[in-house]
Amino acid sequence: xxxxxxxxxxxxxxxxxxxxxxxxxxxxxxxxxxxxxxxxxxxxxxxxxxxxxxxxxxxxxxxxxxxxxxxxxxxxxxxxxxxxxxxxxxxxxxxxxxxxxxxxxxxxxxxxxxxxxxxx
Numbered sequence: 001x002x003x004x005x006x007x008x009x010x011x012x013x014x015x016x017x018x019x020x021x022x023x024x025x026x027x028x029x030x031x032x033x034x035x036x037x038x039x040x041x042x043x044x045x046x047x048x049x050x051x052x053x054x055x056x057x058x059x060x061x062x063x064x065x066x067x068x069x070x071x072x073x074x075x076x077x078x079x080x081x082x083x084x085x086x087x088x089x090x091x092x093x094x095x096x097x098x099x100x101x102x103x104x105x106x107x108x109x110x111x112x113x114x115x116x117x118x119x120x
Contacts, residue, residue, distance in 0.1 A: 002027045003117055004045060008037040008063065009052040009079065014102070018050065021106045022113060034058030034066075041071045048116060051096075053080040053087050061087070064094055075116055079104070 004027040007018045012032070019028045029044070031037035035058055040046070049067070053060035064076055078091045078099040088099050097119075098112050 003047040004029065005048045005050060005113065006031060006037060006040055006044075006046045007050045008032075008034065008055075008060070009050075010055045011052075014052070014079075018109070021109055025110075026113070034060065034063030037063055038066055041067055041074065046071070046074055047120070048113065049074055049076045050113075051076050051078050053078055053091065061090055061094065064091070064096065068095070075120075077112055077116065 002025070005022060006029050007015055008031045009015050009018070010032055015030045015032070022028050029040065031040050034055055037049070037051070041049070051060045051064060060078060067074070075097040076095070078088070078096050079102055080087055080099060081102040091099055097116055100109060100112060
């Protein structure tokens with residue numbers, strides 16, 4: 001059975017790009033907001049979350065904090081366009097398994113996802 005990845009990003013182009021990169025090897029599902037991501041995680045089996053930090057209403061850091069209440073075992077890789085080191089440091093401190101700076105190279109995303117699934 002294919003591993004399922006939830007991609008959370010408020011930018012539709014980023015969602016589509018990620019699906020193009022990972023869709024051949026994984027079951028890729030989307031959420032366009034933090035609240036939608038939390039609902040998805042409550043109702044569906046997910047093996048990995050790719051989570052954008054900069055989103056309106058509920059940013060990635062706060063989404064990650066909230067998901068820990070009921071989906072703490074699901075690994076999270078943050079995707080960020082932010083150049084702020086504090087964002088990355090906060091994400092890692094909270095328990096993110098990795099992060100990637102946008103724009104990322106497709107092979108780098110594939111590599112990080114594969115590495116995380118090898119650990120499981």
